[in-house]
Amino acid sequence: xxxxxIPSPLRTYADGQSEVVVSGRNAGEAMNDLxxxxxxxxxxxxxxxxxxxxxxxxxxxxxxxRDLQGPDTPIKESDNLILIPSIAGGxxxxx
Amino acid sequence: xxxxxxxxxxxxxxxxxxxxxxxLEGQRKLKSSAVLVIGTGGLxxxxxxxxxxxxxxxxxxxxxxVVDTSNLQRQVIHGTANIDKLKVxxxxxxxxxxxxxxxxxxxxxxxxxxNAVGIAKNYDxxxxxxxxxxTRYLTNDVSVMxxxxxxxGSIFRFDGQVSVFDAxxxxxxxxxxxxxxxxGLVPSCAEGGVLGVLPGTIGTLQATEALKVLLGIGExxxxxxxxxxxxxxxxxxxxxxxxxxxxxCSAEPEITELIDYEAFCGVPSYDHDEGAVGGGWxxxxxxLAERLKTGDHIRLIDVREPHELEISHLDGANLIPLGEMAGxxxxxxxxxxxxxxxxxxxxSARALELLASAGFRKMKNLKGGINAWARDVDSSLxxx
Numbered sequence: 001x002x003x004x005x006i007p008s009p010l011r012t013y014a015d016g017q018s019e020v021v022v023s024g025r026n027a028g029e030a031m032n033d034l035x036x037x038x039x040x041x042x043x044x045x046x047x048x049x050x051x052x053x054x055x056x057x058x059x060x061x062x063x064x065x066r067d068l069q070g071p072d073t074p075i076k077e078s079d080n081l082i083l084i085p086s087i088a089g090g091x092x093x094x095x
Numbered sequence: 096x097x098x099x100x101x102x103x104x105x106x107x108x109x110x111x112x113x114x115x116x117x118x119l120e121g122q123r124k125l126k127s128s129a130v131l132v133i134g135t136g137g138l139x140x141x142x143x144x145x146x147x148x149x150x151x152x153x154x155x156x157x158x159x160x161v162v163d164t165s166n167l168q169r170q171v172i173h174g175t176a177n178i179d180k181l182k183v184x185x186x187x188x189x190x191x192x193x194x195x196x197x198x199x200x201x202x203x204x205x206x207x208x209x210n211a212v213g214i215a216k217n218y219d220x221x222x223x224x225x226x227x228x229x230t231r232y233l234t235n236d237v238s239v240m241x242x243x244x245x246x247x248g249s250i251f252r253f254d255g256q257v258s259v260f261d262a263x264x265x266x267x268x269x270x271x272x273x274x275x276x277x278x279g280l281v282p283s284c285a286e287g288g289v290l291g292v293l294p295g296t297i298g299t300l301q302a303t304e305a306l307k308v309l310l311g312i313g314e315x316x317x318x319x320x321x322x323x324x325x326x327x328x329x330x331x332x333x334x335x336x337x338x339x340x341x342x343x344c345s346a347e348p349e350i351t352e353l354i355d356y357e358a359f360c361g362v363p364s365y366d367h368d369e370g371a372v373g374g375g376w377x378x379x380x381x382x383l384a385e386r387l388k389t390g391d392h393i394r395l396i397d398v399r400e401p402h403e404l405e406i407s408h409l410d411g412a413n414l415i416p417l418g419e420m421a422g423x424x425x426x427x428x429x430x431x432x433x434x435x436x437x438x439x440x441x442x443s444a445r446a447l448e449l450l451a452s453a454g455f456r457k458m459k460n461l462k463g464g465i466n467a468w469a470r471d472v473d474s475s476l477x478x479x
Binding site for chain 2: 005007008009012013018040043053054055057059062063064067082084085086087088
């Protein structure tokens with residue numbers, strides 16, 4: 001089964017999991033399976049139209065699915081999927 | 096003509112001169128180079144230290160902040176003796192101690208659409224050591240518009256990202272992330288925390304990429320994004336491609352001059368009024384203490400994470416972490432007076448906005464959070 005890596009900003013919404021086994025024939029189905037397993041992730045990944053949010057990327061192995069066939073990109077059992085959200089930290093102001 | 100090196104400099108840089116890829120000519124190139132470090136915090140600390148040590152001839156530092164005790168867990172360029180001093184001055188002092196042969200220019204101001212081009216145009220490279228989306232997008236757009244490569248680094252808790260965005264040779268930050276997340280969806284390090292050594296790792300990688308780009312050696316991370324996770328000790332690389340529809344770096348860009356980045360991101364890039372909502376929604380710690388003393392019935396809702404309660408908490412406050420607020424509003428009564436509390440007022444301000452959009456009106460945000468309460472009302476509580 002393909003594995004999906006969850007980066008730390010999103011782990012809060014996936015019971016702290018760093019990697020989740022997902023099922024599906026393509027990237028879109030894998031994402032749906034992920035958000036069925038962890039519904040709290042859904043608003044962080046998709047906008048109201050069900051599109052992947054512009055500050056989140058899904059990579060299939062080394063390639064961004066936006067550069068492939070988007071949600072229709074076929075996936076294989078041995079594939080690794082990585083979610084990459086934008087993160088802002090760096091300087092650290094007083095807080 | 097590249098500048099020459101004095102005997103003293105030859106001795107100082109001898110470990111560089113021994114590497115054939117650097118050599119005398121490479122070291123002279125570094126001496127003739129100018130690098131702008133945007134932010135002298137977690138990422139900027141190691142970047143500025145290593146670039147100073149490496150003999151970059153001129154280094155610019157942009158920051159408007161002062162050194163705070165809570166910075167020193169990771170911002171290793173500063174020291175305890177420099178608490179409350181300007182960060183740019185504190186950093187400059189340390190860099191010139193490390194290497195008196197370099198020039199350090201300081202800009203004690205926020206990096207904004209008004210001053211960014213004027214500052215950045217005098218440098219060969221930009222280093223993104225910022226901690227917020229508005230300044231990150233600004234840095235990217237300045238880099239694209241002036242044709243100056245941007246060495247990108249970003250961190251959160253145990254995760255880091257590094258890339259070299261050089262729009263003349265590859266994608267820019269906007270190709271990967273066309274738009275920032277809406278306010279509140281992605282927590283900052285100030286709210287979510289960061290392992291102190293993480294910016295050291297990521298900043299050191301940025302400094303490495305900077306030296307490679309300036310020397311023209313190796314394979315810089317152009318068109319590649321490095322993803323680091325400290326817990327897994329994993330380094331993953333993914334390919335980045337230029338977005339043919341990128342609003343800034345495509346052949347026909349939609350954005351050709353700097354915009355209002357705070358409006359674009361929906362958040363301030365610096366603390367105009369830290370931890371406040373404004374518009375009459377705020378209550379100061381002193382006023383809250385007064386109202387509680389007079390017996391006003393107030394429902395205190397703490398929106399921090401459970402593990403933060405061990406550090407400090409207000410008696411009688413109920414915990415509803417910000418992340419759970421959307422699903423737990425039914426636990427609140429809109430007829431009651433509610434005061435929302437977090438560490439410094441930022442998360443509670445977001446909780447207030449969430450509740451306001453659901454129709455709640457009788458509520459206030461504790462301005463400055465429980466830290467303001469610790470400072471102004473109850474000094475038995477620690478500030479964190």
